[in-house]
Structures are given as structure tokens and as C-alpha cells.
Amino acid sequence: MLTDEERREIEAELVRYPTRQAVCIEAMRIVQHHRGWVSDESIRDIGELLEMSSADLDGVATFYNLIFRKPVGRHVVMVCNSVSCWIMGYERIREQVTGHLGIEFGETTPDNRFTLLPIVCLGACQHAPAMLVDNELHGDLDAAKVEGILEEYK
Amino acid sequence: MPTERPLTQAILSDGQPLSLQGYERSGGYQGLRKALREMTPQKVQDEVKNSGLRGRGGAGFPTGMKWSFTPMGEGSPRPKYVVANADEMEPGTFKDRYLMEGNPHQLIEGLILAGYAIQADVAFIFIRGEYKLAQERLARAIAEAYTAGYLGKNILKSDYALELYLHVSAGRYMCGEETGLLNALEGKRANPRAKPPFPQVSGLWGKPTIVNNVETLVNVPHIIEKGAAWFQTLSHTRDAGTKLYGASGKVKRPGLWELPMGTPLREILEEHAGGMRDGLRFRGVLPGGASTDFLVEEHLDVPMDYTEVQKAGSRLGTGTMIVLDDRTCPVGMTSNLIHFFAQESCGWCTPCWSGLNWARQTLAAMEEGHGESGDLEKLSFQSKFWSPGHTFCALAPGAAEPLQSALKFFRDDFKRHIDEKHCPWRS
Numbered sequence: 197m198l199t200d201e202e203r204r205e206i207e208a209e210l211v212r213y214p215t216r217q218a219v220c221i222e223a224m225r226i227v228q229h230h231r232g233w234v235s236d237e238s239i240r241d242i243g244e245l246l247e248m249s250s251a252d253l254d255g256v257a258t259f260y261n262l263i264f265r266k267p268v269g270r271h272v273v274m275v276c277n278s279v280s281c282w283i284m285g286y287e288r289i290r291e292q293v294t295g296h297l298g299i300e301f302g303e304t305t306p307d308n309r310f311t312l313l314p315i316v317c318l319g320a321c322q323h324a325p326a327m328l329v330d331n332e333l334h335g336d337l338d339a340a341k342v343e344g345i346l347e348e349y350k
Numbered sequence: 351m352p353t354e355r356p357l358t359q360a361i362l363s364d365g366q367p368l369s370l371q372g373y374e375r376s377g378g379y380q381g382l383r384k385a386l387r388e389m390t391p392q393k394v395q396d397e398v399k400n401s402g403l404r405g406r407g408g409a410g411f412p413t414g415m416k417w418s419f420t421p422m423g424e425g426s427p428r429p430k431y432v433v434a435n436a437d438e439m440e441p442g443t444f445k446d447r448y449l450m451e452g453n454p455h456q457l458i459e460g461l462i463l464a465g466y467a468i469q470a471d472v473a474f475i476f477i478r479g480e481y482k483l484a485q486e487r488l489a490r491a492i493a494e495a496y497t498a499g500y501l502g503k504n505i506l507k508s509d510y511a512l513e514l515y516l517h518v519s520a521g522r523y524m525c526g527e528e529t530g531l532l533n534a535l536e537g538k539r540a541n542p543r544a545k546p547p548f549p550q551v552s553g554l555w556g557k558p559t560i561v562n563n564v565e566t567l568v569n570v571p572h573i574i575e576k577g578a579a580w581f582q583t584l585s586h587t588r589d590a591g592t593k594l595y596g597a598s599g600k601v602k603r604p605g606l607w608e609l610p611m612g613t614p615l616r617e618i619l620e621e622h623a624g625g626m627r628d629g630l631r632f633r634g635v636l637p638g639g640a641s642t643d644f645l646v647e648e649h650l651d652v653p654m655d656y657t658e659v660q661k662a663g664s665r666l667g668t669g670t671m672i673v674l675d676d677r678t679c680p681v682g683m684t685s686n687l688i689h690f691f692a693q694e695s696c697g698w699c700t701p702c703w704s705g706l707n708w709a710r711q712t713l714a715a716m717e718e719g720h721g722e723s724g725d726l727e728k729l730s731f732q733s734k735f736w737s738p739g740h741t742f743c744a745l746a747p748g749a750a751e752p753l754q755s756a757l758k759f760f761r762d763d764f765k766r767h768i769d770e771k772h773c774p775w776r777s
Contacts, residue, residue: 212513219537319444322604
């Protein structure tokens with residue numbers, strides 16, 4: 197079941213678009229904002245509200261890498277692996293992050309604190325290598341900095 | 351004479367966004383006032399056409415001409431849409447983020463003027479999900495613009511009305527492709543659409559739609575306020591205006607600079623970026639993001655504009671360049687680029703999803719010492735199918751540019767990987 201708040205937020209979007217389907221990506225973002233991810237149940241509930249089949253909506257959901265169809269940890273760490281960061285030392289940063297967290301890309305720490313994902317160019321190339329933790333961008337990374345940054349997220 | 355920097359000179363150096371008042375004090379919204387007071391939509395289109403402004407998102411299509419294909423007048427289909435493409439995801443590109451975070455109202459004014467020029471009813475800013483700070487600043491600026499009467503009904507007491515919405519995307523490079531973006535806005539997978547029909551005739555929900563890059567749009571208020579002739583004087587060459595150039599990689603001072611269009615590559619890399627870091631030598635550069643051909647030492651005196659970079663065998667693209675040094679493996683760099691394109695392929699066209707994935711595996715194997723004789727010929731052959739006409743959109747053609755040029759300029763490095771059965775850059 198969608199909460200009243202989720203429903204209200206989704207319906208507020210409907211006035212901006214001529215079709216209900218157009219709101220579906222924003223609707224999934226809203227649910228994900230509240231719950232951390234988009235479950236099969238949420239796909240069904242959003243689909244009902246927007247008059248889309250679950251299959252159609254899941255087809256959209258799985259196209260977009262920022263829609264999470266699996267549960268994620270309290271903090272999502274996204275390490276840029278595109279070309280400028282690669283030149284500036286992405287592989288060392290990746291080793292540092294995976295070593296410190298004890299997980300690989302696509303995994304979540306057992307204490308549910310962090311999920312680690314690769315991300316395409318974050319548009320911070322003058323500060324490469326860079327990573328995004330939740331909503332915060334961290335640039336000019338070096339191996340020594342990474343641990344301190346991650347420790348700020350409890 | 352000091353160089354004029356219309357797009358960035360008002361941006362604050364402390365990282366804070368320019369406020370509405372600050373923007374107005376710097377001449378902001380004067381272009382819009384002038385257009386609504388004394389210019390017809392056709393006149394606005396003509397001024398932009400005469401200015402010679404070309405699209406700053408990478409393709410370089412003349413902006414005024416793009417607008418001119420929109421049906422105008424009584425009986426033209428409604429609503430019409432105008433969209434700012436703020437889905438900056440071309441690897442190595444970080445210019446639109448700076449423009450939006452530093453001066454959000456400048457983009458809003460540009461979008462309103464573009465909307466007025468084609469008599470649009472609704473505007474969207476389509477921004478990538480990772481650009482959180484730009485989203486916050488744009489959302490606040492849009493609310494301010496409504497309160498100040500720049501958006502909504504009867505803009506500045508005129509008959510013109512425009513609603514502006516911020517659409518936050520959920521990822522994928524394909525969303526920056528014009529027709530993929532339209533599908534994304536309609537709540538679909540961002541596969542490309544066949545052209546024709548072009549979006550100006552049949553875009554969002556089948557209605558006339560224009561899509562312009564952020565840097566393109568922020569030029570428009572200045573062109574309208576100061577005129578097409580002024581805009582022509584800003585550049586060093588026949589392609590008009592200024593350009594945000596950037597450099598990343600192992601240069602001394604990676605960064606972003608607004609300079610006259612046509613500034614030579616050497617000046618950007620050596621004066622503005624400070625040259626290579628000590629002990630490193632320049633080997634090559636992707637002049638305008640990941641999907642442009644490598645240029646090398648012999649090209650350093652090329653003026654960075656659309657015409658001259660094309661003559662040199664590459665593209666100006668986004669104008670934000672990625673520098674390759676002599677301690678970085680060109681095969682590894684190419685492998686990283688092709689990995690990106692293969693991952694971001696939407697799966698719509700076979701030469702793209704299948705061919706790119708095959709090339710990704712071949713290059714990764716070469717990096718691991720498993721390259722085989724004949725790989726280079728096969729890579730050349732395969733990438734010929736990534737050209738316009740074999741695919742719906744520019745993703746695969748964009749991937750072919752760095753690969754084919756790397757095979758040309760760094761062929762010995764590829765051969766060494768195959769012959770020596772390991773990457774010579776790895777100890």
C-alpha cells in the first residue's frame with residue numbers, strides 16, 4: 197500500500213503532465229525516497245495508481261540505474277569509473293573503498309550501513325577521482341581520504 | 351582588450367549561486383524584457399539565427415535553424431514544449447553543472463526566451479539525478495521567477511504565458527540523446543526515436559518540441575539583449591560566441607574557462623590548464639568529451655571551433671577535453687571508454703548493443719594479456735557498423751570515434767599488448 201503522503205506527492209505531479217504514465221519515474225523516485233528502494237509490491241501499487249501494468253512499469257524501472265529494485269543500505273556510495281577518474285586513479289580508489297567496506301560493487305555491508313555501486317561520469321572531472329555518497333559529492337580523492345569520508349556516514 | 355565572458359562573469363567565486371537580485375543587477379532578465387516589449391517571436395528566432403549560435407551539447411546544430419522548423423501561427427498544434435537538456439553525462443564534461451549551480455536564473459531566462467520564440471506553453475528542465483545541488487538551486491530559482499512574474503500567466507504583464515517544471519531523471523546516458531530524452535519525459539524507457547518526424551514537428555506527446563543544451567540556452571539572453579552582431583565579435587573565428595572549455599586528466603590545473611570560440615588547443619592546455627604535470631608528456635586529447643576522436647601533438651595549433659576541429663578529424667563536442675599523458679595506457683583508456691558506451695547502450699540497435707559489447711570484451715582481454723593477432727583488424731571492421739545509418743542515434747557513432755582514432759594514433763601500443771601478452775604500463 198502506498199502511504200497517504202506518497203500518494204499525495206505522486207498526485208501533485210500529475211498536473212504537470214498530460215498522461216498518467218509520464219509521472220511513473222517520479223512516482224518511483226518518491227517511493228524510493230521514503231522506503232530506500234522500490235519493491236514488487238510498490239511496482240504494483242504505483243502501476244495501479246497510474247493505470248500501468250506491473251510489467252510495463254518494471255520495464256521502465258529496470259532501465260534507469262538510479263531506481264533501486266533491491267534493498268540498499270542506509271548510505272549509497274557511488275564511485276565514478278568514467279574516463280577522467282580512471283586516468284586520475286579510480287582503480288586505487290575502488291580498491292580502497294572495497295577493502296575498507298569489505299564488499300564489491302552491487303553489494304551491501306552486513307550491518308546494512310553501505311551499498312556500493314559504480315557510477316558514470318559525475319561531472320566533477322576537474323576534481324577527479326570523485327565519488328557520490330548519498331547526496332554529497334566528494335572530489336580530489338586519494339586513498340588516504342576515502343576512509344575518513346566513509347567514516348562520517350553512520 | 352579584456353575578453354568578454356558573458357556566460358560566466360556574473361558567477362560568484364565563493365561557490366554560492368547568484369541570487370535573483372544579483373542576476374538582475376548584472377543585467378539579468380533585460381533580454382526577456384526587451385523581447386516581450388519590442389520583439390515578435392519571429393524576430394527573436396531571427397536574432398538567434400543571425401547570431402550564428404550553434405548547439406553546445408555536442409552536435410553543433412545551428413540553434414536558430416532548429417527553432418525555425420517549429421510550426422508557428424494560428425492553428426499550429428498546442429501545447430508546444432521547450433526543454434533544457436541538463437542531462438550532462440558525457441564523460442569528461444562538467445560545464446553545464448557549473449552554469450546551473452552558479453547562475454540558475456540565466457538558464458531560466460534562456461529557456462523562457464526560447465519558449466517565447468516558438469510560442470511554447472510548457473517548459474521542462476531535464477536534469478540528471480546525480481546533480482543534487484543544481485536541482486536545489488534551480489528549484490529555488492524557478493519559485494523566485496514565478497513570484498517575480500517571469501513565469502506563469504502574463505509574463506511581465508504581456509500576453510505570453512509559460513509554465514516551467516524541473517524534471518529529475520533517474521540515470522542513463524541515453525537520456526541526453528534528444529529523442530531518448532523525450533521518451534524519458536513521457537515515462538518510458540529512453541530508447542531513441544526514428545527521425546523524421548523531427549521533435550520540432552512531433553516531439554513530446556506528438557506535439558512540437560525543441561530541446562536545447564544548457565550552455566546553448568544561457569547564450570540566448572545575451573544575444574537578445576546585445577544583438578547578433580555583438581555575439582559575432584566575441585569569437586576568434588567564423589563560429590560565433592564564447593565557449594566553456596574544460597580540461598581534465600594529468601594537467602597542472604584541471605578546470606573550466608570561458609574563452610573566445612576558436613581559442614587554439616595549445617593555449618587552452620598550456621596557458622589555462624598549466625601544461626602537463628611535471629615529468630609527464632602529452633600524448634593525445636579527446637577534445638570534446640568521450641565521444642570525440644583523439645587529437646595528438648600535430649593538432650595542438652587547431653583553433654577549437656566546430657569547423658576547424660572537424661577539419662582536423664575530430665569534433666568540438668562539448669569542448670571539455672580529456673588529456674592522455676605518456677604514463678597512462680592508451681589501450682586501457684580506450685577500453686574504459688568502450689566499457690562506458692557498451693554499458694550505456696539501450697539495446698535498441700544490434701550494431702550498438704552487440705558490437706560494442708564484443709569490442710568491450712576484446713579490449714578488456716587485450717588489457718589482461720589475452721589479445722590475439724587480428725584483433726585490431728576486427729575492431730576496425732566491427733566499428734564501421736557503428737556509423738550513422740546503421741543505428742537510430744549517435745551513441746554507437748560516438749563510441750567509434752575514440753576507438754578508431756586510438757587504433758590510428760596508438761597502433762604500436764595496441765600491438766605491444768598483443769605481442770608482449772601483457773599491458774606494458776602495468777608492472
